[in-house]
Each structure stands twice: as C-alpha cells, then as structure tokens.
Amino acid sequence: MGQFLPFTKQALKNLFSKPATTQYPFVERVYPERTRGHVDIKNDDCILCGMCMRSCPPGAIKVDRAGKSWSINRFDCIQCGYCVEKCPKKCLSITAGYQEPGPEKFSYKVEVPYEPPKPAAKPANIAAATKEG
Amino acid sequence: MGNRSVVPFGPQHPVLPEPIHLDLVLEDEKVLAAIPSIGFIHRGLESLTNKKDFNEMVYVAERICGICSFMHGMSYCMALEDIMNIEVPRRADYLRTIWGEMSRLHSHLLWLGLLADGFGFEALFMHSWRLREKILDMFEVSTGGRVIFSVNTIGGVLKDMPADMLNDFVRQLDEMEKEIRETTAIFLDDYTVKSRLVDVGIITGEDAIRRGAVGPMMRASGINVDMRKNGYGAYNDIDFEVITSNKCDSYARCEVRIGEIFQSIDIIRQCVAKIPDTEINTKVTGMPNGESIIRVEQPRGEAFYHVRANGTKFLDRFRVRTPTFANIPALTQTLQGCQYGDVPLLVLTIDPCISCTER
Numbered sequence A: 001m002g003q004f005l006p007f008t009k010q011a012l013k014n015l016f017s018k019p020a021t022t023q024y025p026f027v028e029r030v031y032p033e034r035t036r037g038h039v040d041i042k043n044d045d046c047i048l049c050g051m052c053m054r055s056c057p058p059g060a061i062k063v064d065r066a067g068k069s070w071s072i073n074r075f076d077c078i079q080c081g082y083c084v085e086k087c088p089k090k091c092l093s094i095t096a097g098y099q100e101p102g103p104e105k106f107s108y109k110v111e112v113p114y115e116p117p118k119p120a121a122k123p124a125n126i127a128a129a130t131k132e133g
Numbered sequence B: 001m002g003n004r005s006v007v008p009f010g011p012q013h014p015v016l017p018e019p020i021h022l023d024l025v026l027e028d029e030k031v032l033a034a035i036p037s038i039g040f041i042h043r044g045l046e047s048l049t050n051k052k053d054f055n056e057m058v059y060v061a062e063r064i065c066g067i068c069s070f071m072h073g074m075s076y077c078m079a080l081e082d083i084m085n086i087e088v089p090r091r092a093d094y095l096r097t098i099w100g101e102m103s104r105l106h107s108h109l110l111w112l113g114l115l116a117d118g119f120g121f122e123a124l125f126m127h128s129w130r131l132r133e134k135i136l137d138m139f140e141v142s143t144g145g146r147v148i149f150s151v152n153t154i155g156g157v158l159k160d161m162p163a164d165m166l167n168d169f170v171r172q173l174d175e176m177e178k179e180i181r182e183t184t185a186i187f188l189d190d191y192t193v194k195s196r197l198v199d200v201g202i203i204t205g206e207d208a209i210r211r212g213a214v215g216p217m218m219r220a221s222g223i224n225v226d227m228r229k230n231g232y233g234a235y236n237d238i239d240f241e242v243i244t245s246n247k248c249d250s251y252a253r254c255e256v257r258i259g260e261i262f263q264s265i266d267i268i269r270q271c272v273a274k275i276p277d278t279e280i281n282t283k284v285t286g287m288p289n290g291e292s293i294i295r296v297e298q299p300r301g302e303a304f305y306h307v308r309a310n311g312t313k314f315l316d317r318f319r320v321r322t323p324t325f326a327n328i329p330a331l332t333q334t335l336q337g338c339q340y341g342d343v344p345l346l347v348l349t350i351d352p353c354i355s356c357t358e359r
C-alpha cells in the first residue's frame, strides 16, 4: 500500500490483536520490585533520632521523642526516598502499594518501643569522656 | 484589506493541557501577529531555595517538569557537583545518559501523540502513547517511578541497573524499534498528515538563530546545535551525529524528532555495551560555595542552569531557563502569516511545556 493509506495495515492489525491495556480490575496490576509506593517503618529498630523528620522535603514525618511515636502523613509524602537514605538505623523502606485516596488527609502513627539510655548516667559519662579526650 | 480582529487563544484551550495565552491579530483567517503572555502557573521555584536545603532541592528540581524530570534532577546535581568539585563515578555518568535518553524517547513519543491529536488523528495518538507506555514501564522497573524518578543525588545516582536489567531493556527496545518504525512511517508518509505539516510554520535558520530557538526547533531549520556534543555525562564516549533538516517547516520538526527517537535507542545500546563497572556515587561532605552554569540537551532543547551557593545549606540563586521559554519567540515567528486553523498545531510543534517555562 506504501504511500497510499499507510495506516490501513496498522488499523487491520489492530482489529485482530489483543487490547494493549491491562484488563484491570479483572487482571491485577503487578508492581515491579522497586516501585515507590509508600514509606514503611520497622519500629523496633527506630531510635527516634528525628533525621527523617528533618530531611523530609514536604515535612510529612513527625517524630515525637516524648510520646515515643513516629507518624507519617502519606498524603503529603512525595515518595522521594530521602528519609530512607538518611535514616541511620536503616529502618525505613519504600514498598509498593499507594495511599488510597480519601476525603481528608490524616497521619499514620506508629508506637516506637525504643528506650533511650538512662539520662542520669549520661552527664557523668560525658564529663569523663571529655576529660580523657 | 480584510477585517482585522484580535482573538485570544488560551490560557484554556482544548489542544493544550497547560495555560499559555496568545493574542492573535487576524486579518480574516490569516494571522498577522501573535503576542504571547505567560505567568499563569508560576510556582516560585527560586524562592523555595530559602526553605529547602541544597540536598532537598534535588527533589524540587525534579518536579520542574513531568516529562524531563530526570534531566532537571540531573542538571541540578551536575551544577552542584561542579560547584563542590565532585568527580562523579563513570558508571553513574553512563546510567544518567541511559535514563536521559529514555526520557528523550518517551518525550518524543508523547509529542508525536499530541501532534496526532492536534490534527485529529486519534488512532495514531493512541499508538504513539502505547509505545511510550513501555518506556514508562522500564522507568518503573529501574527507578521505581513512572514520572518522577528520584534517582539522582549530588555525587552520582542512587540506584544501579544490573547487567541483566540493561540487557533486557535493550532487547525490549530492539522489539519496539520495529513498531516505532511502523508508527512513525505514518507521520512521515501519510498524505493527510503531510498536508497538515509540509510548508506550514516556516522558520529559516537565520530567523531561528536571531530568535534564539533551541533544540529540535533549531535543528529542523538546518542549524547544527546539540548540547550533548559538549560531552557531559557519557556522551563523549558515544558515537552519534546531530540530526538536522533543511526543510524549516513543521514536517521537518517532526522528522528531526523521529530521527532522534532512533538515535536515542542507538545511544542506549552503545551505553549498555560500554558501561564500566564502578561505584555509582561518591560521598559528599561540606557545603557548596561558588557558582556554576550548566547546559544540557533536554528532549525539547537546551536547558540552562545557573546555581550560586554561598557556603551555607541554602542556595543564593537558582535560575533555570527551560527550552520552551527559549522557543516562544521562534513560535511567534512561525505564527506570522499562518492560517488561523493551524495555530494549535504550530503551538504544538515547539513541544511546549508551560509548567517548565514558568517554574
């Protein structure tokens, strides 16, 4: 057909081939391993240092040392992964699965079992350390 | 002399998802002049540098544009690396080049789709975007994102692509190349498509230079200019010829971009064959102090970055001149003397990205 009606071939091919789209929701969407869906925390490892809160560009994370909790507003999170990179304990990760839409924003709160070192012993130790150093 | 009238085009117009406004001075159906105005979606990028530190700005820079997001992140990192005298590991350069060329591929396929949509060829629009979808899937596999990739960091990249992933991409691209050739042949050969593109919106090489056009707009007017030839990233190891055309019309701009699709596939192949096995990022310490200018070739043309740092974690200046901004004067030239019905198509031929323009 060449110059004349060059689209005809493709149109005919279309007619007899499978749809190019995934038949969602009948066929489930499979996400690749690296998909950045949402931020997860292994709260047992967290030391409530607050690095993630300070580095998060949109300020989605709140770390409450006194209340021993870590919370994230997934509606504000832009899935950039900077908190994951900054966390000294490597307890954050980004996994597949997006935040579902909702009528209003809310935070997910996670209790963190971390026990800080006894504050009473601390000043003496530091003083000793600085003397030696 | 016919009837003169001024018709406002945009900021809301069916052909563009983004707001640009043109005042079209018409004489009957002929456009005598077009006066552009922009500024509907200014987002205050530069003032954000007062609130976000230079590391967080990587993620902000990425969000300048949804299509060239990788390249914006990369150019910003390149500017900071230049200021801080950081040598990026070679593998990171190659990975950046591969992702950069994948961005070009999907940007040009997107543009072809929009062009087809612009002249009312819906089926062709769908086919171009079907092909583009596969590139987005590759992005998702390699970076975890389809639009915003967040893999750039100052000092390199954050994610590696292992050899089997790279080989798989090349295999997929080989398969796609045939399909892309079939689809793009329609743009180049179809009578109806040609009737909308050939000899429409002519801008000569001289005019293109005078008006400071960039990228495919410039190359379609026969001017050989491509920032990749400056050899950033891995481009100095790669063998490629700048694609130009002397026809100066809309057809030429289509032809140049189609040529670049195949060129990108070839560049990715070369990169995969040559990629060295080194680290992917270097550790960065200290604060930036100094000034840098970076020019990179984005799918739409040359982007220009100016970053000035003052030794604190907040930058002093951060200016970006995106390709669409540079192409608007050339656009007004192409619109002079055209038919009113061709205006949407001509606006599309510069591959406008208004969000980029206004930052």
Ligand code: SF4
Pocket: A041, A045, A046, A047, A048, A049, A050, A051, A052, A053, A063, A070, A086, A087, A088, A089, A090, A091, A092
């Ligand atoms: S998640 Fe990591 S960075 Fe955040 S407070 Fe816990 S230990 Fe620190």
Ligand code: SF4
Pocket: A039, A055, A056, A057, A058, A059, A060, A061, A072, A076, A077, A078, A079, A080, A081, A082, A083, A084
């Ligand atoms: S992924 Fe980015 S936006 Fe989301 S919580 Fe982490 S740092 Fe904040």
